[in-house]
Every structure is written in C-alpha cells, then in structure tokens.
Amino acid sequence: MNRVARCCVSYLICLGLVVALAVFLPSSLPVYSQKTSPLTTEIRGVWITNVASGVLFFPWGINRAINQLSALKFNTIYPVVWNRGHTFYKSPVAKMTIGSDTQLLLNFMHGGQDVLAKIVTLAKKKDLRVIPWFEYGFMTPHYSQLARRYPSWLTIGQEGINSIQDAPPEEIDNVLVSHQAWLNPLHPQVQKFIQGLILEVVRDYDVDGIQFDDHFGMPVQFGYDRFTIKLYQQEHQGKSPPTDAFNSEWMRWRADKITGFMAEIYQAVKAVKPNVKISLSPNYQAFAYRYYLQDWETWVKKGLVNELVLQVYRNDQNSFIAQLELPSVKLAQSLIPVEIGISTGTVGNPVKIAQIREQVQAVRDRNFDGISFFYWESLWGYIVPESPQQRRKAFFEMFNAKAVRLSQPKKL
Template sequence: MAIALLVHAPRAVVAQSPPTPVTELRGVWMTNIDSDVLFSASRLSDALQRLKQLNFNTVYPTVWNWGYTLYPSAVAQREIGRSLDPTPGLQGRDMLKEVVEQGHRLQMSVIPWFEFGFMAPAGSDLAKRHPEWITQRRDGSQIVREGKHPRVWLNPFHPEVQQFLVDLISEVVTNYDIDGIQLDDHFGLPAELGYDPYTVQLYQLEHRGRRPPDNPQDVEWVRWRANKITQVMAKVFAEVKARKPNVLISLSPNPQEFAYTTYLQDWFGWERRGYVEELVLQLYRNDLARFIEELQQPEVKQALSHIPVAVGVLSGLKGRSVPMQQIQQQVQEIRKQGFAGVSFFFYETLWNLSDERASDRTSALSRLFPRAATRPSLLQCWSGSR
C-alpha cells in the first residue's frame, strides 16, 4: 500500500474542524504483528495508561492470530495441541485477563479481536493437524499469499471448522469479563477458494448433482457461498447472546462491494439481520476524496442509522509511515460526516513506527482528543427500523 503525503497546511485543517464530540468511539487495535506491546505485562500496562491519558476509550487486543490463541485456551489445546501461542513473552501469564482488568480499571472497553478468522499460516500446527479443514482453488492449490506470508484458509462450510471458531469465541465470552468480541475481513473466504471435495459435494447435494461453476465469480456461486458464511455469522451471534446477552458483536470489514466479491462477506446483509451491533469500517485510503466517497456509500449510511458505525483509519504499517496530517484530516472528516468514531490500525504506528517524531504525533493525538468521551451505545443509534 503506497502512502501518499498530503500537502494541506495543518493549521487550516484544525481551523475547519468540528467541535470535539463528548460521545465518540476512540479505539486502537493491539496486535502481535510488528509489535511487542502484548508480550510484556509492564509494556502492556504502560500502553493502556498512555492510551487513557490520550482519552482513548476502547482497545481491540488480538486473541487469535498466526494459528494460535494469545490467551490460555482449552479449545486450542484440543484442536491445535497447544493452549497458547509459544512466543516467550506470553508464557506464564494471561494477556487477555491483564487487558480486561487493567482496561476496565481505566474505564476503557475491551473487545477481543479474532484477527485471523478463518485464515491460518500454511505450516501451522492447526493446518498440519487438520488437513481436511483446508479449502482450495479449482486447480487444487491451497496457498494464498498475504504479502510474503503463505496462508491457507479453513473451510467455513465445514461443520467442524464452524464449531472450532464458535467454540473459540464462546470460550472467550464465557471466561472473561469482556465488553464485546470483534471479527474482521478474515471472517470470510477469498472468492477463488471453495473447490475442496467437501464443499463441492455440499453444492452438488443442493444443486441436483451439478458441480460448482468453473468461474469463481459466477453470481450464483458467489451468493451460495456468501449465504453459507452468513449462516456461520448467525451461529456466532446466537452463541454469544446465549452466553452473555450484553456482549457486543463488533465487525471490522472492508467496504461492502470489495468484501462481498473478494471475501464472500456480505456484512451489509449481516447488519440488516441484526448480527452486527458495531461496525468499524476499514478505510485505509490515502486519497481524501476517495476516503469521503467510501464514507458516503448507501449501505454505510443505512448502517449508520441503525448501529454505531466507526471508521478504521490507518495510522501506519512497518516501513510505511502515514503522516499525522493525513490522520487528522480523516478524523475530522469522520466527525463531519456524523460517524460514531474512529479506531486506529495499529497501536505501534500511533507514535513509534513513523517517520515523524513520537512526541509530535502524541501532541497531535492530544489535540484530536482534548477531553474524555464516552463510547456510543447501540441504544443511542437504534432507530427501530431494522
């Protein structure tokens, strides 16, 4: 992703900014990729206190990543053979328990993030132990590259895969005093996949023996698979609400058209059915005009009338700095358009992984969030028109 520098003068942008809202989602994703903040109890504690001082009110810590859980998991032990990610900094502690307890003490909401969804590293213990869970392309290949990393995808149409993901989510909801759970764009499937024997047989069973179309973008084939993933989302919703009705279901997808055609993820349909109670739309754009265009899509506006809809803003990637000026402009546009708030991807790039001085970026964030704000609630946004 190329990062384009914007040339607007910061003072002009600040002068045009709307008043700082007193109700606003201010979140950040905390991951174990290109960041070690989760690998030390002291670093984690310092990070949460720093976020609180800057008037953040929500953290999304990853709990399912790289084929492992980042909390001690009986479900992972059963299916993967390991109860916890083997990274040394996670051993002998329960990272998620620490985040929940400290976050709540600081009056921050904690929403565990199942970052990898149906995806797994190609050589992971999970993939080796359950080869029958891996789906494939029509030519039989399974590897999907994510940058330089070879991934495989668990088959969301396989009942054992569905149960595994539902059990992981249920375990977290049951064992921790969390405010919600979050799924993202990986709770879907790359559209070229789904040609594994199990899925082909299932399709044939429902289509009088016909095989799936050779074209992975065939309209009916896309819809059939998307509908099956919607059914999995319904299972997740039912399980969470059966365990703890007040636990929020949050989703952070890509824009609808891309999400549907590329990852078979019909999040707008999920929202219409009531399965999504908070939407954090990933809009990792450098061009402000395109950013605004995505904010104004009809399905986004419709969701905004029902539930809190915030926007995921890219604060940077390792080796790809995003200027704070761009971040400020996007946050101000989000406010101008009446959205519920913002979440930054990801913690480390708020100040550390950047070409700009950490002190300058911290000062800019303090100006964006000069006073505390409460999180928007579902009841505040619900209009009764579902």
C-alpha cells in the first residue's frame, strides 16, 4: 500500500472512530450541581487537529466540540489550517500554487463549505477565541503535491538526506511519528508561499490570531541544499557551510535568517490587522534552537510574539515542573502572556485525569496565564482510563469559574 493510500485509510479509520463515539457522546452536557467560583482571568485552550481525529470531518463534530468546550468554560481554540501539504480552509494561494484550495476529504465531507468560516462563526457565538494553527509549518510529506511540484523548495541534509522524524526524541511515546520532508524557510519562494497562506487567513477570516509551533524552523541537519549553500557562500567569501551541522556559527547564521523571516511575517500581519495576535507553541528554548534552529527567546525579546504556548508534554511531574522554571520561560512570562501546553493523551497513549489535574495545578501555582491541551479528541472522546462523563466532570471542576481572557500584552 503506497503512502497516499495509507493516508486515506488513516482518515477513514478516524472517521469511523468518530461515528462510533457519537453513540456515547451527547452534544449537550449534564448540569453539574457544584457551586461556581468568582470570575477569574485565565486562557483555556485546546488544539483541534485532523491527525487521529475526525472532529473536523463532520458538521456535527464541529458543533459538538464548540458546544462542549463552551459549556465547560474553555475560551480559546487552535484549529488546524495547514497540515500535510493541505490547507483546511478555502485558499486561493494554495489553489494557485498546488492546484487544490483545501484538503480534499474535508471538502467532500462538508459539501464544499469552508470549514474555517464555520468554526469562526460558531465559536464567536460562544465567545471562544479562534487562533488558526499552522501545524505543519515548513514540513510536508514527500508524496504531497507541494513537494512533487517544487522539489527545489525542499532543503536537505548531507549525503542527500531529505527527511526527518517529526517528533522530538523524548516525545516519541506521546505523539504519532512519521518522517517528513522540509520546505526551506530561507528560500524566497517558500517564504512568499507561507506568508501568503498566513495573510489570507488573517485578511479573510475574523480570527483573533494565528499560531506557529515547533515546526516553524529548520532541522539542524538540513541546509545543505543548493540554494542555501550558495546563499551562505555569497555571505562568506565563497566558503561552503561547515560539515558539522552543529557548528555554532552555521547554526546562528541559519537561525538568524529564520528570525528575519519571522520579523517579516509579524510586520505583514500587523499591517493587515494590528490587533491579530502572533501565537507560538514551541518546545523549550534549548531544544528548539539546537535541533530546529528556532530561537524563540530572541523572537520574544524582539517583540515578534504576542503569546507563547510552551509544549510541556511530560508524564513525570518533576520533569514537567522543571520545564516551567527554565530561565527562558520566566523571561517570556515577564514580557507576554505564557500558557503551558499539557498532553491529554493520544490514541495509543491515554493520560489519566489525575495527571492532568496535577499538571494544571502546577501551572496555576506558578502564575502562568493559561493552559492549552493537546488535543480535542483526547480530552474526553477516546475510550480512556476514565469514562468520558468522568473526564468532563473533572474539567468542569478544574474550570468551575468562568474565565476572561487577557486582552493586553505585558510590559516590563
């Protein structure tokens, strides 16, 4: 079975799972009797993806998600809009570049309706922020139309290595892993394409922000493609890049180029809609820089990020807390709203609600601005250690007070 066929089968399995779960998951929630607390200020978010999840593929799935999240006092959603070389909205830029304006199965299941437009409309009625998530960043599968049409847009490693594992080594047990090609973030045509996707979402939809994550960078082993080598030589008196991918100057040069592109995006977005937030959900700074040349600490210092959602997908509580207390995180806390991303599990790796409660409390004890969960389907949708009803009740208890969102950035 080829990769395209496997991808289709994966989608169908996800859809079947959603249909089966629909029997057990009511669209409305029972009325709990617990007394609520006074109003509080806290960002409460969740990522909505298409990977191992069918929520986006049925109109009632989207309705159910937004209704349940609102009832349980969430206030922010991060719906995927860019994944596996496809957009999840009607994209003129994608249509012009790769020949398709949205993910085909999504388009079929919704009868051609624009899913992002529907999400925005429903969420706004429930007072939920919508911050579209460019999940795949510069990643794309080798079999994607994008990679096949524009091979010169891809960066590579030495000896022709052209793909990497799409998850950090310490997180392989917590996420679905595959090998991906990588668009070159230094290439001007790639930059034009990515920026085009971003700007049309900002311009054409009533969104509160846009979000990038750990895939918005370049794997440290890449950068040995013809374009990048030539660019490096032009700026280094004809010298080729070091063969050591971890050479400090070579790392800094590539990271600074990515920072420069981030600055261009920030300025372009703010020129279209000044109040739209730039949200970033990276791994911790040392890892992000060393392995993905993503110097987000510098981005925060330069004012290129309005909201940070740090991914801290750890099962061990001591390791989880250690991530919260890193100097780069404390610096970000002093400058902008910082949320902590908590894993609620995957299909093969469910997380017990007791661990989720403990991690939420650790975040609150350290005065972070909010929490976001990865991801919607595993909040209370899978057959997990507890029943869906038990998990929903637990979230009701954790979020028993309605929260208002931060509206102004922090200042030194």
